[in-house]
Amino acid sequence: MIDEDETRLDRAFVALGDPVRRAIIARLSRGPATVNELAEPIPMTLQxxxxxxxxxxxxxxxxxxxxxxxxxxxxxxxxxxxxxxxxDNYRLIAERQFRRLDSVLTAITPMQEEEEK
Amino acid sequence: MIDEDETRLDRAFVALGDPVRRAIIARLSRGPATVNELAEPIPMTLQxxxxxxxxxxxxxxxxxxxxxxxxxxxxxxxxxxxxxxxxDNYRLIAERQFRRLDSVLTAITPMQEEEEK
DNA sequence: TATTTGATCAACCGATTGGTTGATCATCTA
DNA sequence: TAGATGATCAACCAATCGGTTGATCAAATA
Known part of the structure:
Protein backbone atom coordinates (compact mmCIF):
# COMPACT_ATOMS: atom_id res chain seq x y z
CA MET A 1 0.00 0.00 0.00
CA ILE A 2 3.05 2.21 0.00
CA ASP A 3 2.70 3.17 -3.67
CA GLU A 4 -1.04 3.63 -3.57
CA ASP A 5 -0.78 7.23 -4.73
CA GLU A 6 1.51 6.21 -7.54
CA THR A 7 -0.88 3.60 -8.94
CA ARG A 8 -3.76 6.00 -8.49
CA LEU A 9 -1.88 8.56 -10.57
CA ASP A 10 -1.07 5.84 -13.13
CA ARG A 11 -4.70 4.87 -13.44
CA ALA A 12 -5.91 8.44 -13.72
CA PHE A 13 -3.54 9.34 -16.55
CA VAL A 14 -4.13 6.08 -18.42
CA ALA A 15 -7.89 6.50 -17.98
CA LEU A 16 -7.75 9.88 -19.71
CA GLY A 17 -5.71 8.41 -22.55
CA ASP A 18 -8.80 7.04 -24.26
CA PRO A 19 -11.14 9.23 -26.34
CA VAL A 20 -14.23 7.30 -25.24
CA ARG A 21 -13.41 7.90 -21.61
CA ARG A 22 -12.66 11.56 -22.26
CA ALA A 23 -16.04 11.82 -23.99
CA ILE A 24 -17.64 10.41 -20.84
CA ILE A 25 -15.81 13.01 -18.78
CA ALA A 26 -17.03 15.71 -21.12
CA ARG A 27 -20.59 14.48 -20.84
CA LEU A 28 -20.39 14.38 -17.03
CA SER A 29 -19.17 17.95 -17.01
CA ARG A 30 -22.73 18.88 -18.03
CA GLY A 31 -24.11 17.06 -14.99
CA PRO A 32 -24.52 13.55 -13.54
CA ALA A 33 -25.64 10.74 -15.82
CA THR A 34 -26.55 7.06 -15.58
CA VAL A 35 -24.75 4.27 -17.40
CA ASN A 36 -27.48 4.05 -20.03
CA GLU A 37 -27.42 7.80 -20.60
CA LEU A 38 -23.65 7.76 -20.99
CA ALA A 39 -23.79 4.78 -23.35
CA GLU A 40 -26.52 6.17 -25.61
CA PRO A 41 -24.33 8.29 -27.94
CA ILE A 42 -21.41 5.83 -27.92
CA PRO A 43 -21.32 3.22 -30.72
CA MET A 44 -20.50 0.36 -28.38
CA THR A 45 -22.30 -2.25 -26.29
CA LEU A 46 -23.57 -1.22 -22.86
CA GLN A 47 -21.10 -3.66 -21.29
CA ASP A 88 1.61 22.06 -13.78
CA ASN A 89 4.58 21.55 -11.49
CA TYR A 90 6.79 20.28 -14.30
CA ARG A 91 5.28 22.63 -16.83
CA LEU A 92 6.35 25.65 -14.81
CA ILE A 93 9.85 24.25 -14.35
CA ALA A 94 10.16 23.61 -18.09
CA GLU A 95 9.02 27.11 -18.91
CA ARG A 96 11.51 28.58 -16.48
CA GLN A 97 14.30 26.56 -18.09
CA PHE A 98 13.28 27.75 -21.49
CA ARG A 99 13.35 31.40 -20.45
CA ARG A 100 16.77 30.92 -18.86
CA LEU A 101 18.12 29.26 -22.01
CA ASP A 102 16.64 32.06 -24.05
CA SER A 103 18.41 34.70 -22.00
CA VAL A 104 21.70 32.83 -22.31
CA LEU A 105 21.37 32.66 -26.08
CA THR A 106 20.58 36.34 -26.45
CA ALA A 107 23.56 37.13 -24.21
CA ILE A 108 25.90 35.07 -26.39
CA THR A 109 24.65 36.36 -29.74
CA PRO A 110 23.26 39.82 -29.03
CA MET A 111 23.24 40.80 -32.71
CA GLN A 112 21.20 37.83 -33.87
CA GLU A 113 17.96 39.76 -34.22
CA GLU A 114 19.59 42.44 -36.31
CA GLU A 115 21.32 39.99 -38.60
CA GLU A 116 18.08 38.19 -39.37
CA LYS A 117 16.44 41.38 -40.61
CA MET B 1 -5.34 13.47 -40.16
CA ILE B 2 -8.54 14.97 -38.86
CA ASP B 3 -8.12 13.50 -35.37
CA GLU B 4 -4.42 14.24 -35.07
CA ASP B 5 -4.99 16.35 -31.97
CA GLU B 6 -7.09 13.61 -30.46
CA THR B 7 -4.45 10.92 -30.85
CA ARG B 8 -1.80 13.34 -29.64
CA LEU B 9 -3.84 13.89 -26.49
CA ASP B 10 -4.31 10.13 -26.15
CA ARG B 11 -0.60 9.50 -26.40
CA ALA B 12 0.28 12.26 -23.96
CA PHE B 13 -2.05 11.01 -21.25
CA VAL B 14 -1.12 7.37 -21.73
CA ALA B 15 2.56 8.31 -21.70
CA LEU B 16 2.16 9.91 -18.27
CA GLY B 17 0.36 6.83 -16.97
CA ASP B 18 3.63 5.00 -16.38
CA PRO B 19 5.83 5.65 -13.32
CA VAL B 20 9.04 5.10 -15.27
CA ARG B 21 8.06 7.72 -17.80
CA ARG B 22 6.98 10.12 -15.07
CA ALA B 23 10.37 9.59 -13.45
CA ILE B 24 11.99 10.55 -16.74
CA ILE B 25 9.86 13.69 -16.84
CA ALA B 26 10.90 14.48 -13.29
CA ARG B 27 14.56 14.03 -14.18
CA LEU B 28 14.25 16.26 -17.25
CA SER B 29 12.69 18.96 -15.11
CA ARG B 30 16.18 19.41 -13.63
CA GLY B 31 17.64 19.96 -17.11
CA PRO B 32 18.31 18.13 -20.39
CA ALA B 33 19.77 14.62 -20.27
CA THR B 34 21.01 11.96 -22.69
CA VAL B 35 19.53 8.47 -23.01
CA ASN B 36 22.35 6.97 -20.96
CA GLU B 37 21.97 9.54 -18.23
CA LEU B 38 18.24 8.94 -18.07
CA ALA B 39 18.72 5.17 -18.03
CA GLU B 40 21.38 5.13 -15.31
CA PRO B 41 19.09 5.13 -12.24
CA ILE B 42 16.39 2.96 -13.84
CA PRO B 43 16.65 -0.81 -13.26
CA MET B 44 16.03 -1.69 -16.88
CA THR B 45 17.99 -2.29 -20.06
CA LEU B 46 19.04 0.71 -22.09
CA GLN B 47 16.77 -0.46 -24.91
CA ASP B 88 -8.50 22.24 -15.84
CA ASN B 89 -11.47 22.95 -18.06
CA TYR B 90 -13.47 20.03 -16.68
CA ARG B 91 -12.10 20.48 -13.18
CA LEU B 92 -13.51 24.00 -13.00
CA ILE B 93 -16.87 22.84 -14.32
CA ALA B 94 -17.01 20.03 -11.77
CA GLU B 95 -16.17 22.41 -8.95
CA ARG B 96 -18.87 24.81 -10.05
CA GLN B 97 -21.40 21.98 -10.11
CA PHE B 98 -20.39 20.94 -6.63
CA ARG B 99 -20.83 24.44 -5.25
CA ARG B 100 -24.24 24.71 -6.90
CA LEU B 101 -25.31 21.36 -5.47
CA ASP B 102 -24.04 22.46 -2.12
CA SER B 103 -26.12 25.63 -2.18
CA VAL B 104 -29.21 23.65 -3.22
CA LEU B 105 -28.76 21.24 -0.33
CA THR B 106 -28.32 23.98 2.25
CA ALA B 107 -31.40 25.70 0.87
CA ILE B 108 -33.50 22.52 1.18
CA THR B 109 -32.30 21.52 4.65
CA PRO B 110 -31.25 24.73 6.35
CA MET B 111 -31.30 23.14 9.81
CA GLN B 112 -29.02 20.23 8.95
CA GLU B 113 -25.98 21.63 10.72
CA GLU B 114 -27.92 22.23 13.90
CA GLU B 115 -29.49 18.76 13.91
CA GLU B 116 -26.15 17.04 13.57
CA LYS B 117 -24.80 18.71 16.69
C1' DT C 1 -46.30 -12.82 -9.38
C1' DA C 2 -44.32 -12.31 -14.01
C1' DT C 3 -41.96 -9.19 -16.85
C1' DT C 4 -39.21 -5.47 -17.99
C1' DT C 5 -35.39 -2.49 -17.13
C1' DG C 6 -30.63 -0.80 -15.48
C1' DA C 7 -26.50 -2.63 -14.77
C1' DT C 8 -22.87 -6.05 -13.85
C1' DC C 9 -20.32 -10.52 -14.21
C1' DA C 10 -17.76 -14.06 -16.79
C1' DA C 11 -15.48 -15.90 -20.50
C1' DC C 12 -13.36 -15.21 -24.57
C1' DC C 13 -10.43 -12.98 -28.46
C1' DG C 14 -7.38 -10.01 -31.30
C1' DA C 15 -4.38 -6.11 -30.69
C1' DT C 16 -1.30 -3.52 -28.03
C1' DT C 17 2.18 -2.86 -24.31
C1' DG C 18 6.39 -3.41 -21.59
C1' DG C 19 10.18 -5.78 -21.28
C1' DT C 20 14.01 -8.80 -22.88
C1' DT C 21 18.20 -10.34 -26.02
C1' DG C 22 21.09 -9.85 -30.05
C1' DA C 23 22.52 -7.32 -34.00
C1' DT C 24 23.47 -2.97 -36.14
C1' DC C 25 24.51 1.94 -36.95
C1' DA C 26 27.01 6.12 -36.36
C1' DT C 27 30.23 8.85 -34.02
C1' DC C 28 34.14 9.64 -31.27
C1' DT C 29 38.97 8.53 -30.06
C1' DA C 30 43.52 5.93 -29.43
C1' DT D 1 42.13 2.60 -39.30
C1' DA D 2 40.43 -0.19 -35.21
C1' DG D 3 38.12 -0.27 -31.33
C1' DA D 4 34.90 1.89 -27.92
C1' DT D 5 30.76 4.39 -27.02
C1' DG D 6 25.80 6.25 -27.49
C1' DA D 7 21.81 4.84 -29.29
C1' DT D 8 18.53 2.37 -32.20
C1' DC D 9 16.45 -1.61 -34.74
C1' DA D 10 14.35 -6.22 -34.94
C1' DA D 11 12.34 -10.13 -33.17
C1' DC D 12 10.25 -12.28 -29.62
C1' DC D 13 7.32 -13.12 -25.28
C1' DA D 14 4.05 -12.71 -21.32
C1' DA D 15 0.64 -9.65 -19.72
C1' DT D 16 -2.77 -6.29 -20.26
C1' DC D 17 -6.43 -3.82 -22.91
C1' DG D 18 -10.62 -2.93 -25.53
C1' DG D 19 -14.24 -4.97 -27.21
C1' DT D 20 -17.68 -8.71 -27.91
C1' DT D 21 -21.54 -12.25 -26.49
C1' DG D 22 -24.33 -14.62 -23.08
C1' DA D 23 -25.84 -15.16 -18.45
C1' DT D 24 -27.19 -13.11 -14.21
C1' DC D 25 -28.84 -9.90 -10.62
C1' DA D 26 -31.71 -6.49 -8.46
C1' DA D 27 -35.15 -3.06 -8.63
C1' DA D 28 -39.31 -1.23 -10.93
C1' DT D 29 -43.77 -2.19 -12.82
C1' DA D 30 -47.79 -4.51 -15.13
Whole structure:
Protein backbone atom coordinates (compact mmCIF):
# COMPACT_ATOMS: atom_id res chain seq x y z
CA MET A 1 0.00 0.00 0.00
CA ILE A 2 3.05 2.21 0.00
CA ASP A 3 2.70 3.17 -3.67
CA GLU A 4 -1.04 3.63 -3.57
CA ASP A 5 -0.78 7.23 -4.73
CA GLU A 6 1.51 6.21 -7.54
CA THR A 7 -0.88 3.60 -8.94
CA ARG A 8 -3.76 6.00 -8.49
CA LEU A 9 -1.88 8.56 -10.57
CA ASP A 10 -1.07 5.84 -13.13
CA ARG A 11 -4.70 4.87 -13.44
CA ALA A 12 -5.91 8.44 -13.72
CA PHE A 13 -3.54 9.34 -16.55
CA VAL A 14 -4.13 6.08 -18.42
CA ALA A 15 -7.89 6.50 -17.98
CA LEU A 16 -7.75 9.88 -19.71
CA GLY A 17 -5.71 8.41 -22.55
CA ASP A 18 -8.80 7.04 -24.26
CA PRO A 19 -11.14 9.23 -26.34
CA VAL A 20 -14.23 7.30 -25.24
CA ARG A 21 -13.41 7.90 -21.61
CA ARG A 22 -12.66 11.56 -22.26
CA ALA A 23 -16.04 11.82 -23.99
CA ILE A 24 -17.64 10.41 -20.84
CA ILE A 25 -15.81 13.01 -18.78
CA ALA A 26 -17.03 15.71 -21.12
CA ARG A 27 -20.59 14.48 -20.84
CA LEU A 28 -20.39 14.38 -17.03
CA SER A 29 -19.17 17.95 -17.01
CA ARG A 30 -22.73 18.88 -18.03
CA GLY A 31 -24.11 17.06 -14.99
CA PRO A 32 -24.52 13.55 -13.54
CA ALA A 33 -25.64 10.74 -15.82
CA THR A 34 -26.55 7.06 -15.58
CA VAL A 35 -24.75 4.27 -17.40
CA ASN A 36 -27.48 4.05 -20.03
CA GLU A 37 -27.42 7.80 -20.60
CA LEU A 38 -23.65 7.76 -20.99
CA ALA A 39 -23.79 4.78 -23.35
CA GLU A 40 -26.52 6.17 -25.61
CA PRO A 41 -24.33 8.29 -27.94
CA ILE A 42 -21.41 5.83 -27.92
CA PRO A 43 -21.32 3.22 -30.72
CA MET A 44 -20.50 0.36 -28.38
CA THR A 45 -22.30 -2.25 -26.29
CA LEU A 46 -23.57 -1.22 -22.86
CA GLN A 47 -21.10 -3.66 -21.29
CA UNK A 48 -18.24 -1.98 -23.09
CA UNK A 49 -19.24 1.42 -21.79
CA UNK A 50 -19.72 -0.04 -18.34
CA UNK A 51 -16.12 -1.21 -18.41
CA UNK A 52 -14.89 2.26 -19.37
CA UNK A 53 -16.90 3.71 -16.49
CA UNK A 54 -15.30 1.27 -14.10
CA UNK A 55 -11.88 2.33 -15.29
CA UNK A 56 -12.74 5.96 -14.62
CA UNK A 57 -14.12 5.04 -11.19
CA UNK A 58 -11.07 3.00 -10.19
CA UNK A 59 -8.91 5.93 -11.25
CA UNK A 60 -10.90 8.12 -8.88
CA UNK A 61 -11.92 10.46 -11.68
CA UNK A 62 -15.64 9.85 -11.12
CA UNK A 63 -17.81 8.75 -8.22
CA UNK A 64 -21.09 6.88 -8.27
CA UNK A 65 -24.21 7.10 -6.14
CA UNK A 66 -27.31 4.93 -6.07
CA UNK A 67 -30.83 5.82 -7.13
CA UNK A 68 -32.91 2.66 -7.15
CA UNK A 69 -31.55 0.47 -9.90
CA UNK A 70 -29.61 3.34 -11.45
CA UNK A 71 -26.00 4.21 -10.71
CA UNK A 72 -25.52 7.91 -11.50
CA UNK A 73 -21.93 9.02 -12.22
CA UNK A 74 -20.42 12.34 -11.16
CA UNK A 75 -17.14 14.06 -11.96
CA UNK A 76 -14.59 14.15 -9.13
CA UNK A 77 -13.05 17.61 -9.14
CA UNK A 78 -10.52 16.69 -6.45
CA UNK A 79 -8.91 13.98 -8.59
CA UNK A 80 -8.75 16.29 -11.58
CA UNK A 81 -7.08 18.89 -9.40
CA UNK A 82 -4.39 16.40 -8.37
CA UNK A 83 -3.62 15.74 -12.02
CA UNK A 84 -3.36 19.40 -12.97
CA UNK A 85 -1.16 19.98 -9.95
CA UNK A 86 1.23 17.22 -11.00
CA UNK A 87 1.52 18.37 -14.60
CA ASP A 88 1.61 22.06 -13.78
CA ASN A 89 4.58 21.55 -11.49
CA TYR A 90 6.79 20.28 -14.30
CA ARG A 91 5.28 22.63 -16.83
CA LEU A 92 6.35 25.65 -14.81
CA ILE A 93 9.85 24.25 -14.35
CA ALA A 94 10.16 23.61 -18.09
CA GLU A 95 9.02 27.11 -18.91
CA ARG A 96 11.51 28.58 -16.48
CA GLN A 97 14.30 26.56 -18.09
CA PHE A 98 13.28 27.75 -21.49
CA ARG A 99 13.35 31.40 -20.45
CA ARG A 100 16.77 30.92 -18.86
CA LEU A 101 18.12 29.26 -22.01
CA ASP A 102 16.64 32.06 -24.05
CA SER A 103 18.41 34.70 -22.00
CA VAL A 104 21.70 32.83 -22.31
CA LEU A 105 21.37 32.66 -26.08
CA THR A 106 20.58 36.34 -26.45
CA ALA A 107 23.56 37.13 -24.21
CA ILE A 108 25.90 35.07 -26.39
CA THR A 109 24.65 36.36 -29.74
CA PRO A 110 23.26 39.82 -29.03
CA MET A 111 23.24 40.80 -32.71
CA GLN A 112 21.20 37.83 -33.87
CA GLU A 113 17.96 39.76 -34.22
CA GLU A 114 19.59 42.44 -36.31
CA GLU A 115 21.32 39.99 -38.60
CA GLU A 116 18.08 38.19 -39.37
CA LYS A 117 16.44 41.38 -40.61
CA MET B 1 -5.34 13.47 -40.16
CA ILE B 2 -8.54 14.97 -38.86
CA ASP B 3 -8.12 13.50 -35.37
CA GLU B 4 -4.42 14.24 -35.07
CA ASP B 5 -4.99 16.35 -31.97
CA GLU B 6 -7.09 13.61 -30.46
CA THR B 7 -4.45 10.92 -30.85
CA ARG B 8 -1.80 13.34 -29.64
CA LEU B 9 -3.84 13.89 -26.49
CA ASP B 10 -4.31 10.13 -26.15
CA ARG B 11 -0.60 9.50 -26.40
CA ALA B 12 0.28 12.26 -23.96
CA PHE B 13 -2.05 11.01 -21.25
CA VAL B 14 -1.12 7.37 -21.73
CA ALA B 15 2.56 8.31 -21.70
CA LEU B 16 2.16 9.91 -18.27
CA GLY B 17 0.36 6.83 -16.97
CA ASP B 18 3.63 5.00 -16.38
CA PRO B 19 5.83 5.65 -13.32
CA VAL B 20 9.04 5.10 -15.27
CA ARG B 21 8.06 7.72 -17.80
CA ARG B 22 6.98 10.12 -15.07
CA ALA B 23 10.37 9.59 -13.45
CA ILE B 24 11.99 10.55 -16.74
CA ILE B 25 9.86 13.69 -16.84
CA ALA B 26 10.90 14.48 -13.29
CA ARG B 27 14.56 14.03 -14.18
CA LEU B 28 14.25 16.26 -17.25
CA SER B 29 12.69 18.96 -15.11
CA ARG B 30 16.18 19.41 -13.63
CA GLY B 31 17.64 19.96 -17.11
CA PRO B 32 18.31 18.13 -20.39
CA ALA B 33 19.77 14.62 -20.27
CA THR B 34 21.01 11.96 -22.69
CA VAL B 35 19.53 8.47 -23.01
CA ASN B 36 22.35 6.97 -20.96
CA GLU B 37 21.97 9.54 -18.23
CA LEU B 38 18.24 8.94 -18.07
CA ALA B 39 18.72 5.17 -18.03
CA GLU B 40 21.38 5.13 -15.31
CA PRO B 41 19.09 5.13 -12.24
CA ILE B 42 16.39 2.96 -13.84
CA PRO B 43 16.65 -0.81 -13.26
CA MET B 44 16.03 -1.69 -16.88
CA THR B 45 17.99 -2.29 -20.06
CA LEU B 46 19.04 0.71 -22.09
CA GLN B 47 16.77 -0.46 -24.91
CA UNK B 48 13.82 -0.51 -22.55
CA UNK B 49 14.47 3.06 -21.45
CA UNK B 50 14.98 4.06 -25.08
CA UNK B 51 11.49 2.77 -25.82
CA UNK B 52 9.98 4.79 -23.00
CA UNK B 53 11.73 7.87 -24.31
CA UNK B 54 10.29 7.26 -27.75
CA UNK B 55 6.82 7.04 -26.25
CA UNK B 56 7.33 10.39 -24.55
CA UNK B 57 8.67 11.90 -27.77
CA UNK B 58 5.80 10.61 -29.91
CA UNK B 59 3.42 12.06 -27.35
CA UNK B 60 5.13 15.42 -27.83
CA UNK B 61 6.00 15.64 -24.13
CA UNK B 62 9.73 15.85 -24.84
CA UNK B 63 11.90 16.97 -27.73
CA UNK B 64 15.35 15.78 -28.74
CA UNK B 65 18.36 17.53 -30.17
CA UNK B 66 21.65 16.19 -31.47
CA UNK B 67 25.12 16.55 -29.99
CA UNK B 68 27.46 14.21 -31.88
CA UNK B 69 26.40 10.69 -31.07
CA UNK B 70 24.25 11.83 -28.16
CA UNK B 71 20.55 12.64 -28.29
CA UNK B 72 19.76 15.01 -25.42
CA UNK B 73 16.13 15.12 -24.28
CA UNK B 74 14.26 18.23 -23.14
CA UNK B 75 10.86 18.80 -21.57
CA UNK B 76 8.23 20.35 -23.83
CA UNK B 77 6.37 22.92 -21.77
CA UNK B 78 3.84 23.60 -24.53
CA UNK B 79 2.57 20.02 -24.54
CA UNK B 80 2.29 20.01 -20.76
CA UNK B 81 0.32 23.22 -20.97
CA UNK B 82 -2.16 21.63 -23.38
CA UNK B 83 -2.74 18.83 -20.91
CA UNK B 84 -3.32 21.09 -17.94
CA UNK B 85 -5.66 23.19 -20.05
CA UNK B 86 -7.74 20.15 -20.97
CA UNK B 87 -8.02 18.83 -17.43
CA ASP B 88 -8.50 22.24 -15.84
CA ASN B 89 -11.47 22.95 -18.06
CA TYR B 90 -13.47 20.03 -16.68
CA ARG B 91 -12.10 20.48 -13.18
CA LEU B 92 -13.51 24.00 -13.00
CA ILE B 93 -16.87 22.84 -14.32
CA ALA B 94 -17.01 20.03 -11.77
CA GLU B 95 -16.17 22.41 -8.95
CA ARG B 96 -18.87 24.81 -10.05
CA GLN B 97 -21.40 21.98 -10.11
CA PHE B 98 -20.39 20.94 -6.63
CA ARG B 99 -20.83 24.44 -5.25
CA ARG B 100 -24.24 24.71 -6.90
CA LEU B 101 -25.31 21.36 -5.47
CA ASP B 102 -24.04 22.46 -2.12
CA SER B 103 -26.12 25.63 -2.18
CA VAL B 104 -29.21 23.65 -3.22
CA LEU B 105 -28.76 21.24 -0.33
CA THR B 106 -28.32 23.98 2.25
CA ALA B 107 -31.40 25.70 0.87
CA ILE B 108 -33.50 22.52 1.18
CA THR B 109 -32.30 21.52 4.65
CA PRO B 110 -31.25 24.73 6.35
CA MET B 111 -31.30 23.14 9.81
CA GLN B 112 -29.02 20.23 8.95
CA GLU B 113 -25.98 21.63 10.72
CA GLU B 114 -27.92 22.23 13.90
CA GLU B 115 -29.49 18.76 13.91
CA GLU B 116 -26.15 17.04 13.57
CA LYS B 117 -24.80 18.71 16.69
C1' DT C 1 -46.30 -12.82 -9.38
C1' DA C 2 -44.32 -12.31 -14.01
C1' DT C 3 -41.96 -9.19 -16.85
C1' DT C 4 -39.21 -5.47 -17.99
C1' DT C 5 -35.39 -2.49 -17.13
C1' DG C 6 -30.63 -0.80 -15.48
C1' DA C 7 -26.50 -2.63 -14.77
C1' DT C 8 -22.87 -6.05 -13.85
C1' DC C 9 -20.32 -10.52 -14.21
C1' DA C 10 -17.76 -14.06 -16.79
C1' DA C 11 -15.48 -15.90 -20.50
C1' DC C 12 -13.36 -15.21 -24.57
C1' DC C 13 -10.43 -12.98 -28.46
C1' DG C 14 -7.38 -10.01 -31.30
C1' DA C 15 -4.38 -6.11 -30.69
C1' DT C 16 -1.30 -3.52 -28.03
C1' DT C 17 2.18 -2.86 -24.31
C1' DG C 18 6.39 -3.41 -21.59
C1' DG C 19 10.18 -5.78 -21.28
C1' DT C 20 14.01 -8.80 -22.88
C1' DT C 21 18.20 -10.34 -26.02
C1' DG C 22 21.09 -9.85 -30.05
C1' DA C 23 22.52 -7.32 -34.00
C1' DT C 24 23.47 -2.97 -36.14
C1' DC C 25 24.51 1.94 -36.95
C1' DA C 26 27.01 6.12 -36.36
C1' DT C 27 30.23 8.85 -34.02
C1' DC C 28 34.14 9.64 -31.27
C1' DT C 29 38.97 8.53 -30.06
C1' DA C 30 43.52 5.93 -29.43
C1' DT D 1 42.13 2.60 -39.30
C1' DA D 2 40.43 -0.19 -35.21
C1' DG D 3 38.12 -0.27 -31.33
C1' DA D 4 34.90 1.89 -27.92
C1' DT D 5 30.76 4.39 -27.02
C1' DG D 6 25.80 6.25 -27.49
C1' DA D 7 21.81 4.84 -29.29
C1' DT D 8 18.53 2.37 -32.20
C1' DC D 9 16.45 -1.61 -34.74
C1' DA D 10 14.35 -6.22 -34.94
C1' DA D 11 12.34 -10.13 -33.17
C1' DC D 12 10.25 -12.28 -29.62
C1' DC D 13 7.32 -13.12 -25.28
C1' DA D 14 4.05 -12.71 -21.32
C1' DA D 15 0.64 -9.65 -19.72
C1' DT D 16 -2.77 -6.29 -20.26
C1' DC D 17 -6.43 -3.82 -22.91
C1' DG D 18 -10.62 -2.93 -25.53
C1' DG D 19 -14.24 -4.97 -27.21
C1' DT D 20 -17.68 -8.71 -27.91
C1' DT D 21 -21.54 -12.25 -26.49
C1' DG D 22 -24.33 -14.62 -23.08
C1' DA D 23 -25.84 -15.16 -18.45
C1' DT D 24 -27.19 -13.11 -14.21
C1' DC D 25 -28.84 -9.90 -10.62
C1' DA D 26 -31.71 -6.49 -8.46
C1' DA D 27 -35.15 -3.06 -8.63
C1' DA D 28 -39.31 -1.23 -10.93
C1' DT D 29 -43.77 -2.19 -12.82
C1' DA D 30 -47.79 -4.51 -15.13
Missing amino acids: GVSKHIQVLEQAGLITRSRDGQRRPCHLNAVALEALTAWI | GVSKHIQVLEQAGLITRSRDGQRRPCHLNAVALEALTAWI
